[in-house]
Amino acid sequence: QVQLVQSGAEVKKPGASVKVSCKASGYTFTSYGISWVRQAPGQGLEWMGWISAYNGNTNYAQKFQGRVTMTTDTSTSTAYMELRSLRSDDTAVYYCARAIAARPSPNFDYWGQGTLVTVSS
Amino acid sequence: QSALTQPRSVSGSPGQSVTISCTGTSSDVGGYNYVSWYQQHPGKAPKLMIYDVSKRPSGVPDRFSASKSGNTASLTISGLQAEDEVDYYCCSYVGSYAVFGGGTKLTVL
Numbered sequence: 001q002v003q004l005v006q007s008g009a010e011v012k013k014p015g016a017s018v019k020v021s022c023k024a025s026g027y028t029f030t031s032y033g034i035s036w037v038r039q040a041p042g043q044g045l046e047w048m049g050w051i052s053a054y055n056g057n058t059n060y061a062q063k064f065q066g067r068v069t070m071t072t073d074t075s076t077s078t079a080y081m082e083l084r085s086l087r088s089d090d091t092a093v094y095y096c097a098r099a100i101a102a103r104p105s106p107n108f109d110y111w112g113q114g115t116l117v118t119v120s121s
Numbered sequence: 122q123s124a125l126t127q128p129r130s131v132s133g134s135p136g137q138s139v140t141i142s143c144t145g146t147s148s149d150v151g152g153y154n155y156v157s158w159y160q161q162h163p164g165k166a167p168k169l170m171i172y173d174v175s176k177r178p179s180g181v182p183d184r185f186s187a188s189k190s191g192n193t194a195s196l197t198i199s200g201l202q203a204e205d206e207v208d209y210y211c212c213s214y215v216g217s218y219a220v221f222g223g224g225t226k227l228t229v230l
Contacts, residue, residue: 035219037167037221044124044210044221044222044223044224045159045161045167045210045212045221045224046221047212047218047219047220047221050219059217059218061218062218095166095167097166097167103217104214104217104218104219105155105214105219106155106156106157106172106212106213106214106219107155107157107169107172107173108157108159108167108169108212109169109172109178111166111167111168112166113166114166
């Protein structure tokens, strides 16, 4: 069955970077894309960006341009999201979600369990 | 990219129907037939309930239906059950991007 398993919770200081992983199984990794979505405490969902596991193409939300990098390792079926220059308002649960490979899409049929990133001095 | 507009809350009695709206612009909801809806229980990952405006993934009850008119998409839940009392989010394609609505809390009275 399709599974996305994310790395564990992180605590970071302001200005630091965090890299969250998302290991996929149960499907052909390169036939799909991965989107990253975050949710601040008590807040709604926020789309951060998308990467095609087929060809590595990326699209990032304007808000995160220059601060986020999404990559994939097809040899291990793992997607990564690195967010730099962390601020306190980056404290959130970060989710990876399976998307289509060809382009960014709002259809996310499988989700990881979420990774809590806490930014605090 | 501005978030899509959803009502903060809606409510209905068991067995009734409720509709949650999701309003965008001609650049997002109105411009593409790529709107999805998610259900989220507290502390859990969202679950895809509707994709491509009105299609239901396998396993989603047919009590959940959706449509779109102009720049507004709508999710209708019929035969309300206590277990439906959670948060719902819409999401739209925006042309190389995706954007979520602010979320709606459904209360079953």
